[in-house]
Amino acid sequence: MGLLEGKKLLVTGVLMDSSIAFHVARLAQQEGAEVVLTSFGRTMKITRTISRRLPTTPEVVELDVTSTDDLDSLADRLREHVDGLDGVLHSIGFAPPGAFNFLEGTWEDASTALQASAYSLKALAVAALPLMHEKSSLVGLTFDAQFAWPVYDWMGVAKAAFESTNRYLARDLGPRGVRCNLVAAGPVRTTAAKSIPGFETFENTWGERAPLGWDVRDAEPAARACVALMSDWFPATTGEIVHVDGGVHAMGQ
Structure with a gap:
């Protein structure tokens, strides 16, 4: 039996399949879950194309997390495909170019980053809540916000808010039995990362600082942590940030 059977x-x-x-x-899916x-x-169109590379091609529903209409109708549209949700992954972030200075x-740059990259976690949680079972899990992806990173700027502020x-x-969701946790991943060469000016600053040094080493091309370690947090193996963990960064967060500067 799989972990998410x-x-x-x-x-x-x-x-992208690198995300x-x-x-x-x-x-x-490999661990037994049905995914939307x-x-x-x-x-x-891109998501539907990439989804065909998964073991089973999933349904894709429309959701712009800055759209009130999309959020308000999400639960009803999801009911066309599933009768409930045991887990939700928030892997959303956006900031305009000006936010990286x-x-x-x-304020327009900063507020856009904050809405899309921080407030959207609450918005998604509330939109999905009518379908979430007791013992459901909300998991989000972050980039450790305890430091002022080079080039990250207002996106770093948004991650702190996130x-x-x-x-x-x-x-607020604990009394309903919903767990809320984050995975702080080290830098991974994804579409979002490529949009950050100077992202190579992280790529070139992270592996040297990480006690366990780090491969910016390998998204699986962070993905495994997300899957584990959505399983039943963390029944009493909430409000947590799990670092999957090769150990960099624990090292001195």
């Missing part, structure tokens, strides 16, 4: 999961953020979300969907993906707009970034949002969700 019989479970039904909603996975956001599948754009952490893609590997979460793949591993989840989300995408929106012009990326719907901290001093020159405008991590705080997770703690408040753990508080």
Whole structure:
């Protein structure tokens, strides 16, 4: 029996087969889960194409996490494919180019990053909640926000808000039996990473600083952590951030 046998999961953020979300969907299916993906707009075609590389081609539903209409109708549209959800993966982030210059970034740059990359965790949780069972799991992907990283700037601020949002969700959804946790992954060469100016700053040094080493081309370690957190093996863990970064978070600068 697989780790997620019989479970039904909603996975956001599948754009390429290099993405952490893609590997979460793949591993989840291999572990016995039924998976539904989300995408929106012009990326719907890309997600549907990439989804065919999974062991079983899943359904893809429309979801723009900044759209009130999409969020309000999500549960009803998901019911066309599943009768409930045991897990939800938040793998969503966006910031305009101006957000990667901290001093020159405008409020419009910052607010866009905060809505798409932090508030969206709460928005997705509330939208999916009508379908989430007791003992369900919400898992999000972050990039450790305890430091002021080079080039990350307002996205780093958004990730700090994201991590705080997770703690408040753990508080408010815990009485409903829903666990809320994050995986802080080291840098992985994904579509989102390529959009960050100067991302090679992380790529070139992370492996040297990580006690366990680090491969920016390998999304599976982070994906495994996500799958584990959505399983029944962490029944009393919530509000947590699990680091999957080769150990860099524990090292001195």
